[in-house]
Amino acid sequence: MRTQFCMSLGAVGLIFGTVCIIYAAFSSHWITWTVQRNQMKKSSEFMKRIGPSFETNPIYFVRNYGLYHICFPDTVPSGIGSFSFWGESCIINSDYWPNEAAYKEYTTQQTQRYYLMWIMVICYGIAIVLLFLTMIVGIFACCKEKSRRMGLTTVLLFLAILFLACVALLWHFIIYYEHNAIKISGYPFTWDTKDKDDELEKHAAYLHYVNTPEKAVMPYGTYGSPYGGTVGPYYQNYYSQYPTMNNSSYYGYLTYGH
Numbered sequence: 001m002r003t004q005f006c007m008s009l010g011a012v013g014l015i016f017g018t019v020c021i022i023y024a025a026f027s028s029h030w031i032t033w034t035v036q037r038n039q040m041k042k043s044s045e046f047m048k049r050i051g052p053s054f055e056t057n058p059i060y061f062v063r064n065y066g067l068y069h070i071c072f073p074d075t076v077p078s079g080i081g082s083f084s085f086w087g088e089s090c091i092i093n094s095d096y097w098p099n100e101a102a103y104k105e106y107t108t109q110q111t112q113r114y115y116l117m118w119i120m121v122i123c124y125g126i127a128i129v130l131l132f133l134t135m136i137v138g139i140f141a142c143c144k145e146k147s148r149r150m151g152l153t154t155v156l157l158f159l160a161i162l163f164l165a166c167v168a169l170l171w172h173f174i175i176y177y178e179h180n181a182i183k184i185s186g187y188p189f190t191w192d193t194k195d196k197d198d199e200l201e202k203h204a205a206y207l208h209y210v211n212t213p214e215k216a217v218m219p220y221g222t223y224g225s226p227y228g229g230t231v232g233p234y235y236q237n238y239y240s241q242y243p244t245m246n247n248s249s250y251y252g253y254l255t256y257g258h
Contacts, residue, residue: 007142014138014157018131021164025124028064028071028088030171035062037075056080058091068121069093096121113177120170123163130160 024030037060040046047054054060056077064071071090076082082089096117098106106114134156141150 011135011138011142014131014135018128018135021131022128025067025128026086028066028069028086028090030067031065031175033059033063033065035060037061064088065093067124068096107182109177109181113174113182116170116174116177120167120174123166123170127160127163127167130156130163134160 040054040060050057050060056079058070058072058077058080061072061077062074064073069085069090070093071085071088072082073088076089080091082091084090095114098114103114134153137156138150138153141153
């Protein structure tokens with residue numbers, strides 16, 4: 001009875017996981033690029049420099065990247081041949097199908113990124129096929145109660161997980177190429193230094209901040225010691241030699257102790 005319950009629970013988990021992985025394949029929220037179009041419009045010099053491409057080039061629009069497609073949740077570029085997909089206007093990612101002239105101009109890093117993208121999609125497809133095979137073999141194994149088929153189910157599931165791990169690894173390699181290896185116009189490596197610093201400040205710099213307690217929120221007085229009095233009270237770490245606002249000092253209220 002316990003074995004049947006565990007097998008049923010495992011089957012439910014496998015089905016749920018497979019559905020989530022298939023959903024992720026069609027989802028368009030792997031990466032989101034935010035573009036402040038209103039701020040761009042305020043710069044007449046910038047608008048004059050880019051010309052009509054401001055309304056046609058996808059890089060000037062807010063967009064969501066999926067595994068194989070790009071969607072525009074807000075404004076849609078004109079003349080790009082978009083189609084409706086899950087309530088959004090989307091296009092196939094042109095990086096998978098570059099024209100011959102553009103492909104000949106690819107750098108070594110761009111070519112490597114191109115093949116990594118295709119390998120990632122193929123690995124994702126193989127993983128989904130293996131998950132379906134795992135479910136089919138698992139169902140027959142449960143019905144026939146044959147241990148050999150249960151072993152095959154385990155092998156197929158392991159291979160599916162292995163291919164999904166390859167997808168995750170390849171995805172991060174592709175991101176690395178886009179941000180650090182490809183040094184041509186249009187990729188983040190060529191962005192203006194000020195722009196990159198601004199993005200770091202908005203999205204990543206907080207990760208490097210030291211999380212130190214603020215003295216103002218620490219109450220006056222001693223907490224005592226949890227080590228039998230062998231270690232000094234906690235408050236000394238925060239108020240030590242600095243004067244507090246209760247003391248009359250040259251700076252009065254604006255002291256280090258506040």
